[in-house]
Amino acid sequence: MKKRILIVEDNPMVVKSLEFKLIKDGYTVIISSDGRDALEKLKTENFDLILTDLMLPFVSGSQIIEYIKQNIPGMPIIVLSTSNQEDIITDAFTMGVEDFITKPFSPNELSLRVRRTLAQY
Amino acid sequence: MNFHSSPFEAWPFILKLNFVLSLCFFCLSLILISALYYQRLNKNLKLKRRKALENILLDFINSYLFDEDFDKNEEVFKLKKEHLPTNFHLKIALKQLLIFNENLKGESTAMIKNLFISLGLYDYIVSELKSNAWQRKARALFVLSQLSIEIPEGLIDPLINDKKIEVRQQAILYILNLSEANPLGFLNKIKSPLTLWQQIYIENSLKNAYKGEIPDFSQWLNHDMCSVVAFSIRMMSEFNQFQNIPVLMAFIDHKEEAIRKEAIRSLGKMEHNELLPILISKFHNETQLIKQETLKTIKHIGTYKHLADLGLGIYQENNSVKVTYYNLERYFRSKPSFNIDSIDLILKSPLLTP
Amino acid sequence: MNINFHQIIEIASWVFLAYGLIICSGYIFSAIFSLIELRDYKKKNNFQDEIALLKSSNLPSISILAPAYNEEANAVENVRSLLTLDYPSFEIIIINDGSKDGTLQKLLDTFDMVLDDSLYHNAIHTEKIRGVYISKQKAYKNLKIVDKENGGKADALNAGINISNNPKICCIDVDCVLERDALLKLIKPFLDNDKKVIASGGIIRIANSCIIEDGRIIEVRLPNTFLARAQIIEYFRAFLMGRMAWSKVDGLLLISGAFGMFDKETVIEAGGYNPNTVGEDMELLVRMRRMMQEKKVDYTVAFVPDPLCWTEVPQQWKILYRQRNRWTRGTIETLLLHKKMIFNPKYKVLGLLSAPYWLFFEWLAPIIEFLGILFFIVLVFFGQINWLVFLIFFGVVYSFAILFSFTALYFEEISFQQYKKSKHILILIGTALLEPLIYHPFVMFAGIKGNIDFLLGKKSWGEMSRTGLTNHQPVEDK
Numbered sequence: 001m002k003k004r005i006l007i008v009e010d011n012p013m014v015v016k017s018l019e020f021k022l023i024k025d026g027y028t029v030i031i032s033s034d035g036r037d038a039l040e041k042l043k044t045e046n047f048d049l050i051l052t053d054l055m056l057p058f059v060s061g062s063q064i065i066e067y068i069k070q071n072i073p074g075m076p077i078i079v080l081s082t083s084n085q086e087d088i089i090t091d092a093f094t095m096g097v098e099d100f101i102t103k104p105f106s107p108n109e110l111s112l113r114v115r116r117t118l119a120q121y
Numbered sequence: 122m123n124f125h126s127s128p129f130e131a132w133p134f135i136l137k138l139n140f141v142l143s144l145c146f147f148c149l150s151l152i153l154i155s156a157l158y159y160q161r162l163n164k165n166l167k168l169k170r171r172k173a174l175e176n177i178l179l180d181f182i183n184s185y186l187f188d189e190d191f192d193k194n195e196e197v198f199k200l201k202k203e204h205l206p207t208n209f210h211l212k213i214a215l216k217q218l219l220i221f222n223e224n225l226k227g228e229s230t231a232m233i234k235n236l237f238i239s240l241g242l243y244d245y246i247v248s249e250l251k252s253n254a255w256q257r258k259a260r261a262l263f264v265l266s267q268l269s270i271e272i273p274e275g276l277i278d279p280l281i282n283d284k285k286i287e288v289r290q291q292a293i294l295y296i297l298n299l300s301e302a303n304p305l306g307f308l309n310k311i312k313s314p315l316t317l318w319q320q321i322y323i324e325n326s327l328k329n330a331y332k333g334e335i336p337d338f339s340q341w342l343n344h345d346m347c348s349v350v351a352f353s354i355r356m357m358s359e360f361n362q363f364q365n366i367p368v369l370m371a372f373i374d375h376k377e378e379a380i381r382k383e384a385i386r387s388l389g390k391m392e393h394n395e396l397l398p399i400l401i402s403k404f405h406n407e408t409q410l411i412k413q414e415t416l417k418t419i420k421h422i423g424t425y426k427h428l429a430d431l432g433l434g435i436y437q438e439n440n441s442v443k444v445t446y447y448n449l450e451r452y453f454r455s456k457p458s459f460n461i462d463s464i465d466l467i468l469k470s471p472l473l474t475p
Numbered sequence: 476m477n478i479n480f481h482q483i484i485e486i487a488s489w490v491f492l493a494y495g496l497i498i499c500s501g502y503i504f505s506a507i508f509s510l511i512e513l514r515d516y517k518k519k520n521n522f523q524d525e526i527a528l529l530k531s532s533n534l535p536s537i538s539i540l541a542p543a544y545n546e547e548a549n550a551v552e553n554v555r556s557l558l559t560l561d562y563p564s565f566e567i568i569i570i571n572d573g574s575k576d577g578t579l580q581k582l583l584d585t586f587d588m589v590l591d592d593s594l595y596h597n598a599i600h601t602e603k604i605r606g607v608y609i610s611k612q613k614a615y616k617n618l619k620i621v622d623k624e625n626g627g628k629a630d631a632l633n634a635g636i637n638i639s640n641n642p643k644i645c646c647i648d649v650d651c652v653l654e655r656d657a658l659l660k661l662i663k664p665f666l667d668n669d670k671k672v673i674a675s676g677g678i679i680r681i682a683n684s685c686i687i688e689d690g691r692i693i694e695v696r697l698p699n700t701f702l703a704r705a706q707i708i709e710y711f712r713a714f715l716m717g718r719m720a721w722s723k724v725d726g727l728l729l730i731s732g733a734f735g736m737f738d739k740e741t742v743i744e745a746g747g748y749n750p751n752t753v754g755e756d757m758e759l760l761v762r763m764r765r766m767m768q769e770k771k772v773d774y775t776v777a778f779v780p781d782p783l784c785w786t787e788v789p790q791q792w793k794i795l796y797r798q799r800n801r802w803t804r805g806t807i808e809t810l811l812l813h814k815k816m817i818f819n820p821k822y823k824v825l826g827l828l829s830a831p832y833w834l835f836f837e838w839l840a841p842i843i844e845f846l847g848i849l850f851f852i853v854l855v856f857f858g859q860i861n862w863l864v865f866l867i868f869f870g871v872v873y874s875f876a877i878l879f880s881f882t883a884l885y886f887e888e889i890s891f892q893q894y895k896k897s898k899h900i901l902i903l904i905g906t907a908l909l910e911p912l913i914y915h916p917f918v919m920f921a922g923i924k925g926n927i928d929f930l931l932g933k934k935s936w937g938e939m940s941r942t943g944l945t946n947h948q949p950v951e952d953k
Contacts, residue, residue, distance in 0.1 A: 013179060013220045020183045035559065036689060057655065058689045060559045066614040083563055085533060095613050104329070106227025107187065135492075136864060139871045146874035153881045154904055157888050161897050168895075256518040287519065317666040321533075444596040451593070 002028045003118055004045075008038040008052040008064065009080065014103075018051065021107045022114065035059025039067060047075060049118055054081040054088070065095050076117050080105060171213055177204055178217040185236055186221070186229050197239045211245045215264065218242070222268055226329075234268055243270065250276055255285040262291035266298040269330060294322055298330035305336055314348040323352075324359065339365045342372070351383040358390035366393050373399065382414050389418040397427050405434045409442065416445045425453035484859060491847050498836065499875060506882050508720035513890050516780055535665065537565040537658055537736070538639030541649040542631035547576040551585045553649050554618065556690025562658040566617045568635045569649065573602075573625025582620050587611045591619070599633040599747035602626035607638060628732070629748035629755035636739065636747055644742065646756075648733045648786060652682055652692055657783040661736045664777030673741045673763055675777035676730030678714040680893065681707050682785035692785055695893045697902055702795065704906040705914035706788045711883040715780065715890065722778035726829040728764070730776070732756030734784035741767070752812070754805015761813050768822050782891050796921045803925025806837050841922030873911055880907035 005027045009015050015031055022029045030047070032038035036058035042050075050068065054061035061079065068075050077097040083089070084102045092100050098117050101110055129137070181200055184191045205211055218240075222233050237243065249261035250272070258280060265272060280292040297304045304327065315323075327335060338353040338360070354372065357365050372384035373396070388396045400415045407415070419427045428449055435446050539557060543550050550569070557567050571579045582588065588608035595607070602624040610618055623634050632646055643665065645658065654660075657677070665672045683698035698704050721727045732755065745763045748755045760776065767774045789795040810817070810833055817834055819826035854860045884903055887893070894903065 011220075011224065013217070014224050016179050016183055017187070017221070017225070020187050024187060055559070055561045055655075057559060057691060059555070060614065062614040063558070066612055085563055088563065091613065091616075104222075104224050104226040107225060107229060108227060136867055139867050143867065143870035143874045146871070146878045150874065150878045150881050153878070153885050154900075157881070157885050158897065158900055160888055161892075161895075161900050164892070165895065165897065256521060260521060314669060316668065318663070321666070441596040441598065444594045447594050 003048040004028045006047040006050045008032045259287045259291045266295040302333045354383045358387040505720035508723040509716045512719045512723040536641035537643045538641040539567045539645045540635035542570045543649045544572045545574045561655045568619045570621045570631040570635045572631040598743045601634040629750040633747040645736045652785040671774045674737045676735040677779045677783040680782045680785045705910045715886040726824040727776045729757040752808040758809040799921035800925040803922045804929045841919040876911040
């Protein structure tokens, strides 16, 4: 059974690359280009991991994280964000995300971290 | 005054003038709206083509980067021939490459650079560099430094002294990004203050593009320009130059308020605890800005004890400082690790908290 | 007697003609300056990549201040959209200005807010604060809600300033729709300037009939009423030509209350918003500028022409009438409060150009125009009208008016065109042709009534006007 990964990201280039890379890695990839759509998907479908940006249209990344922590506590979260400010990263970890990857990111490293996070669950 | 029936020649001058002006305005209006309409149609057409090409490029670049079975030479040749006939198309391709470059790092960076060369974008960008329009020169420099593409020195040198500041800035950044050592040598020569904007650019280049060793920022601490000194102080903590802490300590007595503040912030960030007693001892003689910064630093690296050391003098302070103090007092008291027994008896009741 | 009458006609004709000529040359200059400024802006900002760089940098923190009065219907949705702005570090402060509906409760419930008993320093005096609320949830940690006694928009903003924690404040109308990168674009002038920037403002765009979902523009559409479309033309003229030109000569006197960013320290030093005027947005900027000039500090006010803020404009004549009536009173109040600046060389561009411009072309223009029409009626009444002369004069004024509107449309096309379909262009051209005949006289009339109301001492906002549609004023040039 292929693992299902939800990608929440509004930059079409990043989405395409992530999709390309992760499908090649053998996952099923579902895309949301905004936070509102992501929340809808989280309510109706099951995922093994979510990869999300923090700055998103309609519903911010931290709102999504908050939602997951309250309703789907077992789901691992990896944040992929342009922010490299310490307080934003610390905030994300205190909210309970598994990993924080900053943009620009290395696709190989990302795929490694996705694999590692999934292995822990 | 009746010229209903009189011929145009017989009209008074003012009427003739107005009549001619009306005609002119109407004609100009007509020309303007035709131009407008034509441009609109044209742009819509271009937009459609651009969108289509962008999609093709997105798939192409992804395959190029991540698909091992992708026949790179063959596909690049095909793409160039079928989809990139003019400069308009090259420009779109360039933009897409830059987006990839901006979001990816590691092994992809080198491949993006290869793709840049093999698509023939190098020649395009060099021709842009030689153009007369400053914004095209600046843009070309920007692209080159983003992608770390080397070009002959002869092309860069004249641009360092270009009369447009935007071009000069980009030239400096280009040199910074591609240099092997001493990336900030230009700081010794600059004559105008570094804006925050330029500082952001420089910091970003140092962090993301520059490959050599980070320079020791203490060499600019005595620079004439206040902004350069402040920037250097900030960079010390950004790049963890703990060896500069002793030198930096002298700057909390600097005559410029802005520099004192920067020094306090930087030392605080490096969690230099010896800072606090000194700040506290001079607290009541400091400016408002520094007082606030001191309180912020106490919150960041200090304890309730430090706050209490400010003593009863806090009653003499103005309301805005008192309010910060009060909130900080509450903050420390509400912390789970707060241990009231470790504090002098006299301080067990808070100063300001009711 | 008859000779005297003719002399009066003669003199009056020349006065009106001279006034017309001055206005026309003013327009031509503003068009040229705007064009230069727009081109410069476009050239300097064709590095779109910069925005990405900014997102990851340590930028000054911003406090967004949004006063809300009886906004139950939209408040929650608008806060949600504010929460998703692209900016590394900002807080949102919603000031409930004694709403009579459920605005406060709805916000508190939705965002899980509790009373925060931190202390705040009241740098500016305001009506009583009943409480400050913060959220229990981490996702909303940047949100604060201030509940206070009703005191009007200026008072609410002052309360927000007192409570804000950040060095830059961004004052907005709560019903505005902001582009996601609005804060990034608006902060840029503060970073990118040798001089101290005390404020930066943006263009207001018209959101009527646009498709908006969850506080975000999904599709830009042209309004389906003439009234709103006429305001689009008017705003193009005011922003793309008027304010762009003023920004070129650094003579801006107004940053729309709907969307502007300020240096908090300077605002507090100047004393905050003035709750005793209906034109508080203009009055604050004038006071800040005046203070800086008097202190002889080198400073500037920036203007960002990108479309960043969308708002609904009145679609009903009655509401538009109230809005313009109020703008007129705001202008008069501000000019009277700062009459010392007018023609005072000490204030340089502001004293010699901006303030006189506002006096003659914003305050007095409708009055002079109205007198012109009265004069014309008198002439008709005495049978002194030569219809050919009238037609030619009318032709010149009308053709100039539409030429000016078309120029504004053209500027929009070469800068930030938002109405992309070619059909849109045709409809806007049609609107521009009708606007001087139908819309303009109405706005002039509202301005006249504003003058009369001012003389009668009317101070109120008008109950309807706080429905949020109407809190900003473009520099209109007619």
